Amino acid sequence: MNVSIIVPTWNGVDLLKRFLPPLLEQAGRYRREAGACEVIIVDDASEDGTREFVESLPVCLVVMPEHGGFSRACNAGIRAARFAFCILLNNDVRVASDFLLSLVQPFSDPSVFAVTARIFEPLSGLLATAGKIGEFRKGFWSVYFNYDRPVGDGAFSSEQFISAYAVGGFCAFRTAEARKWGGFDETMSPFHWEDVDLSYRAWKRGWNIVYQPKAVGWHQASSTIGRAFRGGDIEIIAIKNRLLFHWKNLHDPLMLCQHIGMLLFMLLSRWAAGDLAFYRAFGRALQKWPQWRQSRMREKSEARRSDRAVKELLHEFAARSDIDVFRSQQEVKQRHHERLCSPDYAQ
Numbered sequence: 001m002n003v004s005i006i007v008p009t010w011n012g013v014d015l016l017k018r019f020l021p022p023l024l025e026q027a028g029r030y031r032r033e034a035g036a037c038e039v040i041i042v043d044d045a046s047e048d049g050t051r052e053f054v055e056s057l058p059v060c061l062v063v064m065p066e067h068g069g070f071s072r073a074c075n076a077g078i079r080a081a082r083f084a085f086c087i088l089l090n091n092d093v094r095v096a097s098d099f100l101l102s103l104v105q106p107f108s109d110p111s112v113f114a115v116t117a118r119i120f121e122p123l124s125g126l127l128a129t130a131g132k133i134g135e136f137r138k139g140f141w142s143v144y145f146n147y148d149r150p151v152g153d154g155a156f157s158s159e160q161f162i163s164a165y166a167v168g169g170f171c172a173f174r175t176a177e178a179r180k181w182g183g184f185d186e187t188m189s190p191f192h193w194e195d196v197d198l199s200y201r202a203w204k205r206g207w208n209i210v211y212q213p214k215a216v217g218w219h220q221a222s223s224t225i226g227r228a229f230r231g232g233d234i235e236i237i238a239i240k241n242r243l244l245f246h247w248k249n250l251h252d253p254l255m256l257c258q259h260i261g262m263l264l265f266m267l268l269s270r271w272a273a274g275d276l277a278f279y280r281a282f283g284r285a286l287q288k289w290p291q292w293r294q295s296r297m298r299e300k301s302e303a304r305r306s307d308r309a310v311k312e313l314l315h316e317f318a319a320r321s322d323i324d325v326f327r328s329q330q331e332v333k334q335r336h337h338e339r340l341c342s343p344d345y346a347q
Contacts, residue, residue, distance in 0.1 A: 001085055001104050002036040004175065006077035008070060009091040010044040013053050016091055023095070024057065030100045037100070040080050044073040069190030070168065075183035081175050090169035094122065095217040103172045103215040106161075113207035114166035114173035114199060117215040118148070127332050128219060131211030133325055134164025134314040136255060136307075139262030140246065143196055146332075147323045148213065162317050163211040165199030170217055173198075177207070181302075185248075187291045192234075193241035200249050203313075206304035232277060239281035247285070248292045251300050252307035 005027060009016060023039065030037040039059040043050050045067040054061050062076050078086060085104055089095070099117070106115045119129040133145040143164045166173065168184075181201055184194040199209045243263075250256050270278040285292075318325065326332050 001034065001107060002083035003030065003038075003085045003087055003100065003104060003172070004077075004081035004083045005037065005039045005087045005089060005100075006042065006074060006081065007039065007089050007091055008042045008044060008073035008077060009046065009050060010067060010073070011046045011048045011050070012091045013046065013048045013050045016041070016050065016053060019092060019094055020057070020059075023089070024059070026095065026097065026100055029097075034101055034104075036083060038082060040077045042073040042077045042080075044068060068186070071184035071186045071189045071191075071194045074168070074194075075186065078175060078178055078183050084175055085172055086175050086178065087172045088168060088170070090219060093119075093170055093217050093219045095170075095215075099215050099217055103212055105214075106210050106212055107172070107174070109208075109210075111208045112210055113177055113202040114171055114209045115212050115215070116163050116166040116209070117170040117217055118211070118213045119167070119170055119217050119219050122218040122220055127326065128221065129167050129170070130213065130326075131161060131323075132164040132167070133318045134310075135318065136311045139255075139259040140242070141196075141200075145325060145327050147211075147318070147325045149323045150213075161211045161213070162314070163199075163209050164314055165196045166209050168195030169219060170215075171195070177202070181205075185244075185295065187288050187295075188241045188244060190237065192238045193245050197241075197245050197249065200245070200310070201299060201302075203310045204249070204299070204303040204305045204307070236277050236281045236284070239278060240284045243282065243285040244288055244292050248296045249299055250307060251296075251303065255307050255311070 005023070007016075007020070007023070020041075027037045027039050040062060041054045041057075041059050042062045042064065043054065044064045051061070051063060060080060062080050064073060064076060074088060077088075085107060087100065087103060095117075103115055103117055106112050116131065117129075118127075120126065121128045127146065127148060130146040130148045132143055133147050135142045135145075141164075149161075178198070181198070183198070185197050188194040188197065202209060246259055250259055266278065267282070317323075
């Protein structure tokens with residue numbers, strides 16, 4: 001399989017100097033063992049010497065004219081990609097030696113649109129991101145819980161490893177389909193929920209999203225976001241984009257009514273609690289009315305699976321007895337001490 005590795009970056013030259021050389025080594029190994037491989041660095045209008053550093057390396061450099069956020073940078077990389085599969089990596093991710101080869105393995109199944117990886121915290125060694133459990137409850141999709149499970153050396157089976165979504169910082173997907181659907185939704189810039197959105201749109205178009213536990217990496221979360229945004233601003237952006245995701249993609253009448261009912265309750269209760277961040281986020285989401293209304297009509301016409309079918313599929317998977325579901329970091333720590341969350345668990 002020929003792959004295009006896309007690394008979006010914004011004022012992260014120090015991270016690129018640390019993490020890009022090992023990635024280039026792995027890209028070279030991939031070329032020798034599997035197929036063609038290119039590395040695309042998307043400089044999102046950095047002002048820290050990123051362009052000068054990258055220009056000296058054997059990569060394709062895409063320079064954004066102005067800072068536009070994660071979705072726009074990724075879409076620029078997708079447009080520049082020459083190969084059938086894109087691998088998307090944050091600029092602060094270190095990956096295991098066989099990461100690239102493992103991550104593309106599930107694409108042997110023609111029903112797979114995207115693959116998500118198994119990521120650990122670099123300092124604690126705790127599991128940070130794995131397969132994602134998706135549950136629709138109280139009028140909203142919840143996609144925060146991870147699951148994990150041991151795998152053997154047999155053939156990959158996508159039915160055994162579905163994931164609610166592929167995490168944008170360490171995933172792979174089919175280039176042509178992502179382009180056809182417009183890539184990541186740029187109304188969700190600068191960050192958050194754009195990867196959930198793209199994955200859900202794939203589910204409803206009849207594709208599958210899967211988890212590859214053999215693709216192991218390490219990531220220190222928010223290395224870039226935490227530098228440039230305050231916690232309160234990050235919360236507002238996340239709430240705004242979560243609302244936009246539901247308003248655009250939720251079409252089942254009953255599920256939509258449940259969402260509206262919960263939203264009305266939140267609009268009343270958050271005022272009593274003094275939660276002004278929610279109202280700021282709600283106002284920003286309403287300002288996107290022309291864009292998400294048009295997108296909603298398009299997504300409804302393109303759907304091949306209903307919201308209810310996706311809900312039931314993910315619910316049945318979450319109820320399986322052969323997966324380990326982590327609903328809190330405390331559970332992760334407990335399993336870590338039981339040696340269930342080490343990279344060896346996937347071998």
